Amino acid sequence: MTIDDSASSSEKKRGDQLSSLLKSMGGGGDCDRPACDDTKSALSAALQRVGEARVASKNSTKQSTYTECPPTREEIGTSTWSLLHSMAAWYPTSPTANDQKLMTGFMQALARFYPCTWCATDFQQNIELNPPKTETRDDLCIWLCEQHNVVNQKLGKPLFQCSIDKLDERWRKSTDPKCQK
Structure with a gap:
């Protein structure tokens, strides 16, 4: 061979x-x-x-060691927002009652167990005031964008345009040539 x-x-x-x-x-x-x-x-x-x-x-009989540092608050935040926006972008257009229950539960669990305690408390308060909107994909995408803007405003970061067209372009099917594979 x-x-x-x-x-x-x-x-x-x-x-x-x-x-x-x-x-x-x-x-x-x-x-x-x-x-x-x-x-x-x-x-x-x-x-x-x-x-x-x-x-x-x-x-080789030598063992390799794997060392990685715990993620920072910034790294966790960026990764979490990417995951959440991507989940919302691919959430069903007409979700079942069970889909809605699971997504609401996911958001509540995230707010409860998020690794940054200040961020977790803040998100818990935010979803208490404005519960997740899970009736349609568009509702969830826009609700999540608005939640992201609440956090960005507190941090002095730029705000996002929360239209479904802008959100789909960013999180679902970008037409930007650099995003094409």
């Missing part, structure tokens, strides 16, 4: 593993979302690293 044969054999094996993993995660055919491509790439890279780590561990 040549090196090329071995490489293509491991690539095929990784491809089979990726396909199997995506199916086990419920990833049948609904992958028109931009995050799906990133997920496939991340899982593929992770499978490759696992394979490389197995080879490295066979060839």
Whole structure:
């Protein structure tokens, strides 16, 4: 077996593993979302690293150490807003009563367990005054944008335009060439 044969054999094996993993995660055919491509790439890279780590561990008795610092408030905030806006962008247009209940519960749980205690308390108060609007995707997107603006105003940051067209352009299907893959 040549090196090329071995490489293509491991690539095929990784491809089979990726396909199997995506199916086990419920990833049948609904992958028109931009995050799906990133997920496939991340899982593929992770499978490759696992394979490389197995080879490295066979060839070495030395243990590697993994050190990473806890995320800062700023890093958590940016990541959380990205997740929330992306979830809202892909929330059902006509959600079921159960969808609405789950999304409201998610927002309440986030407000309760958010790692920054001041931010958590603030968000709890905000959703007490203005509960999540989960009746439609548009309602949720706009409500979340308004909540983000409440926080940005307190922090002296620029405010977002909370129209569904602007939000969809940013979080669902951007037409900006730099966002095209």
